[in-house]
Amino acid sequence: MPSLKGYSSDLEYSYAPGVFPSLELMRVRPESATRLLLSERAQGEGVEKLRQICREYGVREEIADKALRRISGKDNCFAAVVFEKWQAELAADKPHVVLHHPMDEGNLGTIQRTLLGLGLKDIAVIRPAADAFDPHVVRATMGALFSLRLKQYDSFEAYRQEYPGHRLYPFMLDGSVMLEEAVQSVQKPYALVFGNEGSGLPPEFAQLGQAVRIPHSNEIDSLNLSIAVGIGAYAFVHAQEKQEG
Amino acid sequence: MPSLKGYSSDLEYSYAPGVFPSLELMRVRPESATRLLLSERAQGEGVEKLRQICREYGVREEIADKALRRISGKDNCFAAVVFEKWQAELAADKPHVVLHHPMDEGNLGTIQRTLLGLGLKDIAVIRPAADAFDPHVVRATMGALFSLRLKQYDSFEAYRQEYPGHRLYPFMLDGSVMLEEAVQSVQKPYALVFGNEGSGLPPEFAQLGQAVRIPHSNEIDSLNLSIAVGIGAYAFVHAQEKQEG
Numbered sequence: 001m002p003s004l005k006g007y008s009s010d011l012e013y014s015y016a017p018g019v020f021p022s023l024e025l026m027r028v029r030p031e032s033a034t035r036l037l038l039s040e041r042a043q044g045e046g047v048e049k050l051r052q053i054c055r056e057y058g059v060r061e062e063i064a065d066k067a068l069r070r071i072s073g074k075d076n077c078f079a080a081v082v083f084e085k086w087q088a089e090l091a092a093d094k095p096h097v098v099l100h101h102p103m104d105e106g107n108l109g110t111i112q113r114t115l116l117g118l119g120l121k122d123i124a125v126i127r128p129a130a131d132a133f134d135p136h137v138v139r140a141t142m143g144a145l146f147s148l149r150l151k152q153y154d155s156f157e158a159y160r161q162e163y164p165g166h167r168l169y170p171f172m173l174d175g176s177v178m179l180e181e182a183v184q185s186v187q188k189p190y191a192l193v194f195g196n197e198g199s200g201l202p203p204e205f206a207q208l209g210q211a212v213r214i215p216h217s218n219e220i221d222s223l224n225l226s227i228a229v230g231i232g233a234y235a236f237v238h239a240q241e242k243q244e245g
Numbered sequence: 246m247p248s249l250k251g252y253s254s255d256l257e258y259s260y261a262p263g264v265f266p267s268l269e270l271m272r273v274r275p276e277s278a279t280r281l282l283l284s285e286r287a288q289g290e291g292v293e294k295l296r297q298i299c300r301e302y303g304v305r306e307e308i309a310d311k312a313l314r315r316i317s318g319k320d321n322c323f324a325a326v327v328f329e330k331w332q333a334e335l336a337a338d339k340p341h342v343v344l345h346h347p348m349d350e351g352n353l354g355t356i357q358r359t360l361l362g363l364g365l366k367d368i369a370v371i372r373p374a375a376d377a378f379d380p381h382v383v384r385a386t387m388g389a390l391f392s393l394r395l396k397q398y399d400s401f402e403a404y405r406q407e408y409p410g411h412r413l414y415p416f417m418l419d420g421s422v423m424l425e426e427a428v429q430s431v432q433k434p435y436a437l438v439f440g441n442e443g444s445g446l447p448p449e450f451a452q453l454g455q456a457v458r459i460p461h462s463n464e465i466d467s468l469n470l471s472i473a474v475g476i477g478a479y480a481f482v483h484a485q486e487k488q489e490g
Contacts, residue, residue: 106351114472117461147464180483214479216362219392227359227475230468234459234476238425 006070007135014133015080017072019046022081024143026053035082036061039068042078050079071135085133088149090122096166096191098124098159104197105130109140110226116144118233123150124159166191168209170201171232173222175213179232182212183239192232197225249312252380259378260325262317264291267326269388271298280327281306284313287323295324316380330378333394335367341411341436343369343404349442350375354385355471361389363478368395369404411436413454415446416477418467420458427457428484437477442470
């Protein structure tokens with residue numbers, strides 16, 4: 001195998017940096033793992049568990065302090081599993097969350113983790129966007145990525161062509177219906193659509209479905225994207241449960 | 246005036262780094278401002294507006310590139326207003342949010358901004374905790390701090406002594422009542438209590454009020470603190486509005 005490079009989006013592999021994300025990868029998608037990188041200083045219970053599960057799956061380990069530093073940008077990353085990236089297909093009959101041009105890596109990680117926690121496992125990311133497979137994002141998800149069906153698209157139209165039947169709920173600052181009203185009568189399957197951190201969704205999205213507004217005071221410009229996704233997704237999931245009662 | 250130091254918690258002043266947070270400070274709490282620091286490279290509409298409002302309030306400006314770099318840790322911070330810190334008193338008849346040992350500066354900033362957006366302006370921070378006046382936190386709030394009544398306490402008991410009448414709702418992973426049930430009958434005035442990012446609230450908090458759980462799947466350990474605060478605060482605020490009709 002050739003020597004490992006620092007991560008870039010056009011590589012076919014990425015890294016799960018840290019013991020916890022690596023364990024998650026081996027628990028959920030061991031078939032994607034190709035190598036275990038360890039620091040000379042790696043030790044402890046988590047590390048031993050990781051080494052054992054990698055041995056069970058025939059994933060070769062090697063000492064690679066330099067690579068770990070390069071991948072994580074830190075001096076205290078003691079383990080990482082190299083994995084082949086994959087392109088998931090979203091479930092056609094489940095609710096989707098569509099992220100339109102999310103650019104912040106930390107946000108994208110937190111959002112993945114939040115959505116997994118709320119049981120929304122099908123996520124479309126519309127490029128240009130932060131790379132969901134970037135090791136920094138993987139780390140921020142705490143491994144949630146491995147349990148999600150996340151697909152990256154080059155345009156919203158490309159997503160829409162594959163899943164034309166989902167009722168769209170674009171979240172917009174001037175959405176015509178308040179969140180609590182919108183969740184009173186949700187059409188299934190639904191897709192919650194969230195825009196970029198700075199600029200939100202382009203105005204034409206209001207025509208594509210039922211634009212939703214999360215009410216907030218005029219003392220702030222907008223809620224942080226990951227907070228808006230958390231509040232919006234929670235309200236939809238909970239309303240669904242109530243209706244199914 | 247003596248030369249400006251890098252920020253530390255025991256100083257009686259802090260910095261609003263960046264044009265936007267500085268403008269917010271001058272809009273909401275101009276009486277706290279003492280100096281305007283500008284970079285030699287500062288220019289643009291926002292900067293001119295900031296200079297003008299500082300002149301109106303008699304806040305002296307000076308070129309201070311070195312101080313700006315030291316405060317922000319960045320090379321592209323072109324303006325900052327120095328302000329005297331204050332100790333706010335919480336409103337006794339309003340809902341409170343109590344943050345017990347929040348350690349992450351970014352989280353604390355995002356939470357302040359979120360709560361201002363949801364109209365919850367009274368925040369108690371229980372130390373040890375990230376410093377709400379740290380310039381990095383101020384920057385993450387986008388200036389929300391200046392519109393809030395935020396008070397830092399050395400213990401939860403110290404907060405409780407001042408406001409013994411608020412009905413406590415501690416958010417806990419094993420809370421006995423689900424969020425949606427809890428908001429059906431909220432006793433006012435209420436205080437939402439959230440624990441540390443890693444360890445949550447100590448178990449004894451369950452005895453202090455009605456412990457609340459935000460349901461999430463067992464595929465994650467817990468929601469990010471700022472997401473939990475967003476979801477919890479939104480649900481309580483909205484339930485209040487509904488009850489008040």
